[in-house]
Amino acid sequence: DGGITQSPKYLFRKEGQNVTLSCEQNLNHDAMYWYRQDPGQGLRLIYYSQIVNDFQKGDIAEGYSVSREKKESFPLTVTSAQKNPTAFYLCASYGEGSGNTIYFGEGSWLTVV
Amino acid sequence: GEDVEQSLFLSVREGDSSVINCTYTDSSSTYLYWYKQEPGAGLQLLTYIFSNMDMKQDQRLTVLLNKKDKHLSLRIADTQTGDSAIYFCAYHTGGFKTIFGAGTRLFVKA
Numbered sequence: 001d002g003g004i005t006q007s008p009k010y011l012f013r014k015e016g017q018n019v020t021l022s023c024e025q026n027l028n029h030d031a032m033y034w035y036r037q038d039p040g041q042g043l044r045l046i047y048y049s050q051i052v053n054d055f056q057k058g059d060i061a062e063g064y065s066v067s068r069e070k071k072e073s074f075p076l077t078v079t080s081a082q083k084n085p086t087a088f089y090l091c092a093s094y095g096e097g098s099g100n101t102i103y104f105g106e107g108s109w110l111t112v113v
Numbered sequence: 114g115e116d117v118e119q120s121l122f123l124s125v126r127e128g129d130s131s132v133i134n135c136t137y138t139d140s141s142s143t144y145l146y147w148y149k150q151e152p153g154a155g156l157q158l159l160t161y162i163f164s165n166m167d168m169k170q171d172q173r174l175t176v177l178l179n180k181k182d183k184h185l186s187l188r189i190a191d192t193q194t195g196d197s198a199i200y201f202c203a204y205h206t207g208g209f210k211t212i213f214g215a216g217t218r219l220f221v222k223a
């Protein structure tokens with residue numbers, strides 16, 4: 001089935017560590033996104049990529065990094081510079097077609113311990 | 114600017130209709146969306162409406178669009194406990210960005 005797969009579902013990070021969240025899509029979409037969602041809050045855009053080997057900062061990019069070496073993959077690294085990383089992270093992709101719809105993965109919970 | 118506003122909470126009784134409202138700022142948006150998020154899960158597309166439409170109905174869901182007032186609403190008929198979730202209004206900009214509201218938390222009382 002076509003869709004977006006995020007892993008891991010739950011991740012714990014120690015202070016000072018970098019961690020990487022995986023996002024893979026088999027929808028053949030050009031654009032991919034990372035959002036952060038804090039409890040009881042809406043979505044905030046971290047980074048987005050319109051095409052392979054290109055990405056742009058969103059509204060809250062500080063402390064995060066991404067890469068887009070393959071069309072299918074858009075991993076997000078939460079660096080030690082991100083002082084408050086505990087949140088729910090959502091990956092999404094977008095493609096032209098019926099409704100020009102953005103599709104989401106099931107999300108990854110990151111907790112600092 | 115790019116902004117979407119929604120009320121934060123809505124509580125209804127099972128069997129009643131729910132109406133979730135949203136206002137947006139970008140008049141050039143082509144598609145407007147309603148997404149549903151259940152606890153601990155990603156966002157699931159419920160329905161969308163093209164900007165040249167006033168209304169779209171899909172089973173228990175009715176979407177109304179008032180372009181003059183930049184107002185979008187989602188009506189859920191015969192609301193069930195399984196409809197309890199967060200509902201996000203969103204629109205797609207001319208580029209590759211989708212702008213989301215903060216979400217409306219729907220509570221359905223049995």
